[in-house]
Amino acid sequence: MQSNEAFHPSTRLMLDAAKKLREFVDPENVESFETLIPRLFTGRAQHGTLAIETCGRETARLLGVTEHGRDLFTRFARVDRAALQALMLQAQLCQTAGLARISARVRHDCAIECELVLAPLLQRDDGSEAVLGLIQPVRPIPLISPALELRLLAIYPLGGQIGPSPPRLLHRQ
Numbered sequence: 001m002q003s004n005e006a007f008h009p010s011t012r013l014m015l016d017a018a019k020k021l022r023e024f025v026d027p028e029n030v031e032s033f034e035t036l037i038p039r040l041f042t043g044r045a046q047h048g049t050l051a052i053e054t055c056g057r058e059t060a061r062l063l064g065v066t067e068h069g070r071d072l073f074t075r076f077a078r079v080d081r082a083a084l085q086a087l088m089l090q091a092q093l094c095q096t097a098g099l100a101r102i103s104a105r106v107r108h109d110c111a112i113e114c115e116l117v118l119a120p121l122l123q124r125d126d127g128s129e130a131v132l133g134l135i136q137p138v139r140p141i142p143l144i145s146p147a148l149e150l151r152l153l154a155i156y157p158l159g160g161q162i163g164p165s166p167p168r169l170l171h172r173q
Contacts, residue, residue: 007099007156010036011115014134015097039136041072045092045120046128048085049073059135062104062112064146072133076102080152087155092120092129101138101154104147113138113153 007015014036041055049071055063063075073081084100091098097119105111117134124130
């Protein structure tokens, strides 16, 4: 299992917050999350897709548009999609956040390495899962243009619950 110490501080903050939400504990010091907001997104996971619903300004800039309703996984090379779908499924089944290292190629000769966190939050009435996500550049790099291509570099297993799990956040009515 990978230690949280190996990840970007903002990624660790997101992982800790997602864990607290799953345990029905309010994350303390909500002001510390303000720095994450530009890199956060919400999505709807269903049948191997992750449709973006909302996203912060930095995520929108990296993806090139607001992406509302578009499947995030289709932005990745076809060869990477099955692994990302498996990561999302594992996070849903184990009630833990999924973490991947990705590369966002912004020019022919320039790629930005990022961490992608996918944290399932609640089961919706239509069978989909609400997901809170984060795309965090590993090093501060000014974004010069939207990503032309996203590639999966690594998946990090995170501890989670195996088997039947207690209910998470309440269903949305």
